[in-house]
Amino acid sequence: MRKNKIIGIIVVLSLVVGLGFFYGYQKVTEVEVKGNYEHIERLAEGADPSLGVDGFKDGDYVVDDKFVSHLPLVVIDLKDKEIPEAYTFDKKEERFVLKDGVEPYVDASISVIDNENDVNYLGDDPQLESSIKIKYRGNSSIVFDKHQFRFKLLDEQGNPQKLDVLGMGEDSDWILNLSMIDSSLLRNYMSYAIAGQFMPYTPDVRFCEVIMEKNGVYEYQGLYLMMEPVQHGKNRVDIHDYNPKNDYTSYIVRRDRYDEEGVMLDTYATKNELCYGYLDLKYPTGEDLSDKVIDYVTNDISDVEKILFSKDENTFLKYPQYIDEDSFVDYFVFNEFFTNYDAGNNSTYMYKNDRGKLCIGPVWDYDNVADNISEYLLDPEVISFEGQTWFEQLLQSETFCKKLEKRYAELRKAYFSDEYIDTFIDDTIVYLGNARKRDWSRWKDKYTEKRFAIVKDRYGVKVDRNFENYEDIVQRLKDTFNDHALFILPELHKLTVSCKYKDAYRIHYEYAALFLVIFLISVTIGRRKV
Template structure:
C-alpha cells in the first residue's frame, strides 16, 4: 500500500477548518418575539407634547460640505394603551431622529423618558421590553413591506447577543394618527441592553461602545488608524457611544482610539493571521463571523460602513455588534439595485482583510450552513413573514390609508423612490411579494456559492500590505 504525505500547508488548513467548526455555537438564543406571544395585541402609543409643540429641525453644513440635520426636543407625556386600557403614562422628551430619514414625510422619533425633575428615568418598562429610558420609533417608510427591521432584528436576536428588542405599535401625536411604527431599543450600556462593565473614571480596564456612521461634527469621533488610512468611506467615521459625552474624558477617548488602532495595525499587517499576535489577539472572532453572515444574508449594504457598532467589555475582546438598521436591506437600497446574486460584506472595512484568512472563511462557511437549517431556512423566514403580516392585520390598512399614496405608485415621495423606478411596488401586496422573492433567491444563491468565499483567502488574493 502506498501512502501520500500531507503537505504542511494542507494539514494546517484542515486543522483550521476543524477548529472553526468545533468552536461554532450550536444552540440559539432565547428571544421573545411579539407576534408569537400568547397575549399579543397591537398597542397604541399616544404622545402629547407640551402646548402641542413639535420638534424643530435645523440644517447646517459641516466642514466637509455634508448637510447635517438635527432636531430639538420637546417635553411630552407618553401613554400606552392595550385593548383600550392605559398601561403606561409617563413624562418624556421627544425629538425627530435619523439621517436621511429626516427628509421623510413620515418622521421617526426618539423618546427619552424623564422623571419629575426632567432627568432621564431608566426604570420605565415600554411595550414589554426591558426597563430603560430611551427608544427609537421607526416609521418603516422606506420599507414598503413594513417588516424588514422587525424580521432582521428578531432573526439576529436568536444568535447574536444584545440585539435590540423591537415591538410594533400605532402612534398618535397630539391626537392625530401617525401610522404603524416599530419601537426599537437603542444601543446603550445597560444590564438589559449591551451588558458590559460600567465606566469608572481612573480605571484602566477599557469598557466601551463605538459606532461607524455618517460624519457628524457634533459627536465624539475616534482618531483611529483605519480612518486616517482611508479604510473607512470618506463620509464615515468611528464615534464613541459609551461612555457618553458627559463622562468621556480625553484620556479615556485616546485609550479607546489606541485600543482600536492596535487591532487595526494587527489586522492590516503582513502577519495579520498569526495565531498569537495577529487580529485574533484583539477581537471575538465568532462575533465578527455572525455579524458577517447576518448582514450578508440580508444584503445590508450599509453594514460595515454606517450604523455599525462594536463593543468591548473591560475583561474581553472587541466584539462586532449589536446590529442596527435594516431599512435598506433585502433589495431596498434606494440608489443601487444590488443584484441578489452578489456578496456585499467582502469589501467592507475590517471584513475585507478578515476574509483573507482561510480559518475565518471556513468559520463563515460552516456557520452559514448551520444557521441555514434553522433561522435562515426558507420555510422559517417565509412563515415568519406570513405570521407577522397576520399579526399586523388591519394596522396595515390604517397605516396605508394615511401614507399609501406617498409609499406606492406614481406619487411616491422622491426621497424613498427606488432606482430604477421599476423596483417600486404598486401596493402593499407587491411589497411583501418582492420581499419574499428576494429571500428565496438570496438563499438559493448563497447555498450554491457560499463555498466560493474561499477565493478571498486563496494565496493569489493574499498579498503583502494588500487592503
C-alpha cells in the same frame, strides 16, 4: 501474516481517527431554533388582529376614545407645541446636521396603553405615563411625512427617568421607528427579531400604534416599532461600568460619517486613511469621559487595526487574540443574508468588555435591506459584504473564510431557510392584521409613489419594483430573500479559495500531530511484534 494484519489494522485506525478529527473541525452543527417572537407569543395569548377599523375615510385620521387595537397604543401629547424641523442636509458630509441655534427636542408627555387582554382602547387607563423630551430622528428618513421619533423619559424635576416600556426593561431613552421607505412594514422587525435569537445585545422591538394628541385632538399617526437605541446599560449593551481606578475600560464605538457633535477617534486606520468613515465613542460618556479614556480607546482600537492592516502574515494572524472572531462571522453572514451593505461602514457598533476581545454589534438600521434602495437593483447572484471596513482584511484568512461558510450553512438550515423566512413574514402579517391596514390607509399614497428606478437586471430584463398593492410588495420581499440565499454559500466558497493566507498546514497542525503520534505508536508496536 497475523502480525502484518495487526499492523494494518492499527494503521487504518490511526487514519480513521486522524480524518475524524479533521472533518469534525469542519462539521456543520445544527442550530437550535428558538423562535420566541412577539408576533407568535401575542397570538398565542389570544390577541385578535381583527380588532378595530381597517381604514380611514376621506383623509380624516382623527380618532376618539373608542379607537381600539390589539397592539399597544402610544399616545404623544404635544399640547400646543410643534416638533421643530431641526436638521438640514449637508451635501459635503452627505448627512443631515443640526441647524445652528435650534433645539431639536420639545417637552411633551407620553401614555402607553397595553392591557393584559390585548384589547386596548384609547380611552383606557394607561399602564405608563411620563413627561418626555421628543424629537424627530433618522438620516434621510427625517424628511418623510411619517416621522420617526426619539424621546427621553423624564421625572417631575425634568431628570431622566428609567421605566420599563412594553416589557423591554427599564431605561429612559427610546425610539419610535418604522421608516416610510419600507412599505412592507416588516424589514426592521424581521431583522431585529431574527438577529436577537443568536446575536448578543440586539435591540428589543415591539409593534405599537402611535396617536398624536394636540390641544385635545387625537390623530392616528400609524404603525410603529417601539425599540431600544444601542446604549450601555443593564437592559441594553450590558458591559461593565467605567471605573476610574482601572487603567482600562469597557467601551462602545460606532462607525459612521463624521459627526461634529460626536467624540471622533483618531485611530491608526483613520489617521492613515485605511478605512471608511470615523469611529465615534459612545461609551463612556458624560462625567466619565476624559482625555485618558479617549486615549485608551483610541490606542486599543489602533492595536487591532495595526494587526488587521499588517503586511506581515505572522502579525496579521494574531487577530483572533484581539477580536471576537465569531461575532465578526455572525455579523458578516447576517448582513449579507439581509443584504445590508450599509453595515460595516455606517451605523456599525462595536463593544469591548473590560480586557476581553473586541466584538462587533449590535446590529442596526435595516429599512433599506432586501432590494429596497430606489436607485439600485439588487443582484441576488453576488455577495457584496466582503468590501466593508475591516472585513476586507479578515477575508485574507482562510480560517475566517471557512468559518463564514460553516456558519452560513448552519443558519441556512435554520433561521435563513426559505420556509422559515416565508413563514416568519406570513405569521407577522397575520399578527399585524387591521393595524397594518390602518397604517396603509393612512400612508398608502406615500407607500405607492413610484420611487424605484426601473433598472435592467444582469440578464438585460427591465425590473419594475413599483407596486400598487401590499401583496405584491410582500412577495417581492420573499423572492429577494429566497433568491439571494441560494448564491451566498458558493460565493463564500470563492472567498475561501482566493484568500491570501492558507491555513491547511497551520490551523490543523494539532490534528496532524495527533495523527503522527498515533501512526508512530502503531509502527513501533508493529516492529516490536516482529
